[in-house]
Amino acid sequence: MDQQEINIKLSAADVLRQGAKAAWPIGLGYIPIGLALGVLAQQAGLPWWAVAMMSTMVFAGSAQFICVAMLAAGASIPAIILTTLVVNLRHTLMSSALAVYLAGVNRKFLALFSYGITDESFAVNMTRFKNGQWDRWQALVVNHSSNLVWVVATVTGSLVGQLVPQGAFGVDYALTGMFICLLVFQLNGRIYIITGLLAALISVGWYLLIPGDSYIVGASVCAATLGYLLKRRYRSSK
Amino acid sequence: MTFSDYIFLFGGMGLVTYLPRALPLLYLTHKQLPQWLIDWLSLIPVAILSALLAPSLFADAVDRSFSLGKPELIVAIPTLIFALKTRSLGGTVLVGMLLYWLAGLLLNT
Numbered sequence: 001m002d003q004q005e006i007n008i009k010l011s012a013a014d015v016l017r018q019g020a021k022a023a024w025p026i027g028l029g030y031i032p033i034g035l036a037l038g039v040l041a042q043q044a045g046l047p048w049w050a051v052a053m054m055s056t057m058v059f060a061g062s063a064q065f066i067c068v069a070m071l072a073a074g075a076s077i078p079a080i081i082l083t084t085l086v087v088n089l090r091h092t093l094m095s096s097a098l099a100v101y102l103a104g105v106n107r108k109f110l111a112l113f114s115y116g117i118t119d120e121s122f123a124v125n126m127t128r129f130k131n132g133q134w135d136r137w138q139a140l141v142v143n144h145s146s147n148l149v150w151v152v153a154t155v156t157g158s159l160v161g162q163l164v165p166q167g168a169f170g171v172d173y174a175l176t177g178m179f180i181c182l183l184v185f186q187l188n189g190r191i192y193i194i195t196g197l198l199a200a201l202i203s204v205g206w207y208l209l210i211p212g213d214s215y216i217v218g219a220s221v222c223a224a225t226l227g228y229l230l231k232r233r234y235r236s237s238k
Numbered sequence: 239m240t241f242s243d244y245i246f247l248f249g250g251m252g253l254v255t256y257l258p259r260a261l262p263l264l265y266l267t268h269k270q271l272p273q274w275l276i277d278w279l280s281l282i283p284v285a286i287l288s289a290l291l292a293p294s295l296f297a298d299a300v301d302r303s304f305s306l307g308k309p310e311l312i313v314a315i316p317t318l319i320f321a322l323k324t325r326s327l328g329g330t331v332l333v334g335m336l337l338y339w340l341a342g343l344l345l346n347t
């Protein structure tokens with residue numbers, strides 16, 4: 001397999017370094033969000049070790065925020081688990097898209113890799129995979145180094161978070177900035193631009209009309225399908 | 239909540255987080271994917287990124303109303319231009335943060 005040949009040429013230290021280099025914008029974005037989550041969790045009565053447990057076992061930022069809010073509101077455990085499932089269904093799409101680049105890889109690796117598939121690691125890894133020059137080990141480093149930063153940031157937030165001033169140095173914008181740039185990287189061709197515009201239009205409309213988080217999956221599936229149909233129609237009319 | 243409550247809660251949440259991430263990969267990587275699915279999946283990243291971003295730029299999160307003047311959106315325009323010109327991920331993140339910080343200082347005074 002070519003994947004393995006690449007690995008032999010790259011030392012473990014190279015893989016770690018390149019993975020960490022690709023992951024630093026994610027870490028930068030996770031620090032303020034993780035601190036904020038830790039503070040909220042502490043205010044909701046969760047001890048620091050519960051925050052550590054949650055970030056290690058769940059590793060899903062938005063679901064964790066919702067969990068803390070639901071705990072504070074006195075929701076039941078099954079209700080929180082069900083909500084988590086709904087919020088995280090969008091990752092089935094990301095996992096499917098990654099499968100194109102991880103064809104034939106052994107299941108043990110995939111089981112370890114899947115744990116770290118988040119919106120952020122997905123976006124970074126897909127961009128790199130698409131450009132070539134990226135292999136699964138580097139992608140794994142991106143996933144797990146992001147998780148490490150996340151655990152440390154959330155636990156720190158639950159311990160000392162109130163001491164950090166809100167919105168310092170615009171750090172709240174780190175993930176938005178990262179998504180903007182990764183979106184730019186994806187725009188290589190007219191069909192990608194059209195699909196992106198359709199997704200923006202549909203997601204805003206969906207977000208305004210329908211409560212909850214279904215707008216992410218709903219708009220992505222609709223826009224990708226419309227984009228695909230347009231592409232096919234354009235191709236057959238040529 | 240007791241320790242076992244937390245184990246049960248986070249264990250359940252962990253499971254429903256992990257399975258949607260793992261099952262498609264475990265299944266699809268060992269199948270020959272049809273070309274139409276590959277074509278469709280290639281449009282998923284741009285669609286997801288756009289769907290994640292657009293509402294945070296064009297809608298107010300508090301009451302879910304349409305909004306065209308959010309600092310997030312105003313800052314996004316120069317950030318987008320910077321990303322298009324330089325194609326630098328780290329640089330774009332830092333420029334976005336700096337502009338957002340400045341926007342916050344200007345709007346709060």
